[in-house]
Amino acid sequence: MFDKEYDVVVVGAGHAGSEAAASAANLGCSTLLITMNLQNIAQMSCNPAMGGIAKGQIVREIDAIGGYSGIISDRTAIQFKMLNKSKGPAMWSPRVQSDRMRFAEEWRLLLEQTHNLDFYQDMVSGLIVENDRITGVRTSLGIEVKAKTVVLTNGTFLNGLIHIGEKQFGGGRAGERAATGITEQLVDLGFDSGRMKTGTPPRVDGRSLDYSKMTEQPGDDNPEKFSYSDLSKPLVNQRSCYMTYTSAEVHDLLREGFDRSPMFNGRIKSIGPRYCPSIEDKINRFADKERHQMFIEPEGWNTVEVYVNGFSTSLPEDVQFKALRSVVGFENVKFFRPGYAIEYDYFPPTQLTHTLETKLVSGLFFAGQINGTTGYEEAASQGLMAGINAALKVKEEEEFTLKRSEAYIGVLIDDLITKGTEEPYRMFTSRAEYRTLLRQDNADFRLTPISHKIGLATDDRLRRMEKKEKEATNFVQFFKDTSVTPDEANPVLKEKNSSEINQSGKMFKIFARPQITLEDMKRLSKVSEYIEENNLDKEVLEQTEIQVKYSGYIEKEKNNADKLNRLENVKIPEDFDYTKLKSLSYEACEKMSKIRPATISQASRISGVSPSDISVLLVYMGR
Incomplete structure (x- = not known):
């Protein structure tokens, strides 16, 4: 079946995999997208929304480069809001509520219309590596697919383990099996791996809720859209979300299940997202607060399913149900499914270059949650960049990277490969030192010209x-x-x-x-x-x-960015021997030898590297 060699094979069809496959194919490379279930392409595993604080800027950047996330978010939106309008424009962040089923459907249809892109449903269980270079993948059916480059976008599926109270079972997502084999092989090849966790709230029947007791959260009066193109249009009609609160009674009911909580009884040992904690984590860490906000988000135009934002939990299902029925407006709630936590393997991203190619295996790229990030938008942007660079590597063309002063995507990737992460990484405006330049309104000015040069932006x-x-x-x-x-x-x-x-x-x-x-x-x-x-x-x-x-x-800010970029232009040889610089601190020598920064600027951002260490480097390099 697969007698030809593909230019790019993308493993996984979540937000990262979908963008990776689209960008590689649109750059003219023969591309194969392999996923365990073709019905779940670009599935919204958590909340039915795109954008938000800093994340909306990322979606705009993806669109400006020529990715699909902005177009599809517009086409399947049921509500639009520009957040932070009361602040300066550097903080304005677009966000949409999405129709979950239509979002996945629109992604699949758009991918099917993309030239040079093939699809296959199977689990990739191994990689084919020869002389430290990727040459293909092996599936659970024993099929070998030859490839010049491979992009791994495995999401939460690598040895995924789902927790609901004291129950646990293998899975990459509710109702789907975990992926096995890849982690073990990568570790054998010399990669470091770790475990992270994330969680999701219960999904409930909207017909069982009393919205009259909640606060309505309508969309903007004059809704905008994500895409700079004319391939989508602003919303005319919108659906409202609603807000309610937990209470001291709800918190007491939740505490009754803490002894059966995998988070508190030691079953879950990995770290979850700091800025999206579970409800049990919130009431434990913020015991002085008598209530927490909950946002009631419809899952689409026509479905009655509702997402309970703010109530992520892995407590036993009976505890979840009992506590949720004590929330105002939820007195008669019916569950579609309980919330759960999931643990999965990831690979510390300091093992990657700026192109998201691994340092150990040539032609192998990582994108998305495999790199320790959380969020659709962060994953999609990495997929876009990995797909572009895999294609450019095949075409033997110059790599495509973004500076911190050029894009939030540049900040995201630089943070990951320079600093690494030991907890799920989420983008915030505060992470970008040049956020006045990196606004959601000017992403096309910043990125479309450079994307057009490589042939992606039309x-x-x-x-x-x-x-x-x-x-x-x-x-x-x-x-x-x-x-x-x-x-x-x-x-x-x-x-x-x-x-x-x-x-x-x-x-x-x-x-x-x-x-x-x-x-x-x-x-x-x-x-x-x-x-x-x-x-x-x-x-x-x-x-x-x-x-x-x-x-x-x-x-x-432009002047400050120009000063930084001067250091970006001072390249450090890839095989540079830091041990010969006796004036370097031991920590700087150790960390730079491991991370192998590409420029002086990147070296200056490594934790533990001091200004005096940078001075030593600059003197040695004649600067």
Whole structure:
């Protein structure tokens, strides 16, 4: 069946695997996507939502590069919200509630329409490695598939173990078996491995809930969308989510099951996500809090199934049920399935290069939860980058990497390969030191041109980006060039409690005032006429306002990024012998020898490497 050699074989069809397969195929490589169940491509294993704080920026970046996650999120959305609108634009983060079943269906249909992509349903149980180079994979049916490169995106399936109270059983997800064989082989090849855990809440019957007792959480009045392309449209109709709370009574009922909790009785030894703790972890760690928020999220347009966000748990199912029935609005709740925790194998990501290729086996790439991350968005972005770089390796073209100053994806990968992680890694805006540059509104400006150079972002995407950039630049210049008189400006300024002007001045200075918005500026006839004459859309208007109001911050951050990038340009030879630098600290020598940083900048971010160690390196390299 598989007599030909594939350019790229992708193992696993979750969010990472789907993006990896799409990007490799779209770059012209013969690609095979192998998964244990073709009905579960891009399954939303946890909550039915995409985006959120910092995660929404990642989805925008994936879309700007030419990935599919943004388009599919738009097409299957049931609610849109731009989070953090009360803060500066660096914090604005788009998020959608998704139709879970339609999300997976849309992913499969779009992948099936992708040229150069084949599919096969089987479990990959082993890798074929010759002379430290990947040459293929072996399935549980004994089939060998030859490949020039392989991308592993195994999610939570590697030796997955599901916990519900004192019960435990093998599985990669509820109702699906675990994957075996790969971890053991990789360890034999010299890889370090570890265990992590994650959890999920109960799914319940929405017909059994009393929403009148909860607080409604509607979507935005004027919903936007993720994709910069015209392949999706903003929502017209939306479904609401709802909010309720736990209580002291609920907490007492949950505590009754702590002696049977795998988290507290020692059955689960691995570390879970710090920023998405289980409900039992929350009431244990924050014992002073009498209640915790719960968000009731519909799973789709037509299904009655509901996701209980904020109630992730691995307690016995009878304890879950009893406690949940004490929550306001849940008095008559019926379960579809209980919550559970899952433990799985991962490989510390310091064993990877910036392209997500392993250092030990050439042509082998890791992406997603196998690298210790949590979240659909983090996984999808890694899959996209691994798929691109696997394809570029086959084509013998220059690798595709992103700097910390270029993208959240660059921050994510650099954090993973430089610092590693001992707990599930989640992206936050605070992790990005240049977040004023890495906004959700300008991902296309930052990334579409460089993606177009490698052949992934289409000509149409580049044209749309260039048109938007030109229109925004011209509009900013209009404000710099155009004057306004006191008679025109003062009525607006007075109304907004902003100091009035005594003589004519440039509009840019007026617009840059914190109290003045674009809506205020539109009251000036020259501005409204310019917008109308040039037919400027919402994206251009938003981009212009951000560039005017935050020009000082943006310029300062660009200068800081330029300084950092100078160190990024100082390369360290791959086989550099740190032991010959006697002035290096022992810890710096040990850690840099293990991580093998590619640049001085990356070396400076390794925990335990001091500024004096960097100075020693710079002196040795003639800098």
